[in-house]
Amino acid sequence: MEVLYLVTILTIKHFLADFTPLQTHYMLANKGTYGHWGGISHAGVHAILSIIVLVIASIGFAEIRWAMIFCICIGEFFIHYHMDWFKEYVCRVKEWKSTDYPFWGLFGIDQLVHHLTYIAMIWVYAIL
Numbered sequence: 001m002e003v004l005y006l007v008t009i010l011t012i013k014h015f016l017a018d019f020t021p022l023q024t025h026y027m028l029a030n031k032g033t034y035g036h037w038g039g040i041s042h043a044g045v046h047a048i049l050s051i052i053v054l055v056i057a058s059i060g061f062a063e064i065r066w067a068m069i070f071c072i073c074i075g076e077f078f079i080h081y082h083m084d085w086f087k088e089y090v091c092r093v094k095e096w097k098s099t100d101y102p103f104w105g106l107f108g109i110d111q112l113v114h115h116l117t118y119i120a121m122i123w124v125y126a127i128l
Contacts, residue, residue, distance in 0.1 A: 009053050010050065010121070011118070014114060027041060031085060043080045051070065072125060
C-alpha cells in the first residue's frame, strides 16, 4: 500500500512542480540552454519536493534515512534536468511547436521518463 501512496504523492508533486506557478516563465524559457539557472532551478524544485515527500513517507519508521533520500533525489535532479534540457533543445533545433505532432511524441517521452524515474526512486527507497 505504501508504494501506491508514494506513486500517487510523487505524481501530484510532479503536477505541482511542472504545471503550476512553481515552474516560472523564467524556468520554461531557459530549460533548453544547457547549464542555465532556469533549468537547474526547475529540476531543483522537483528534487526538493521529492525530499519532502520521502521524508514525510519515512515518518513512523525507526529512523529517517537522510543520506539515502538525498542521494535518490540528487539522481532525480540529474535525470529530470537532462530530460527537460533534451526535450527543449530538440524542439528548438527542429522548430517543433505544440501544434506539431512530433512535439507531442517528445513531450510524451519526457513525461514517461519522469514517471519511470519515480518508479525507480520508490524501488530504491523500498529495497535499501
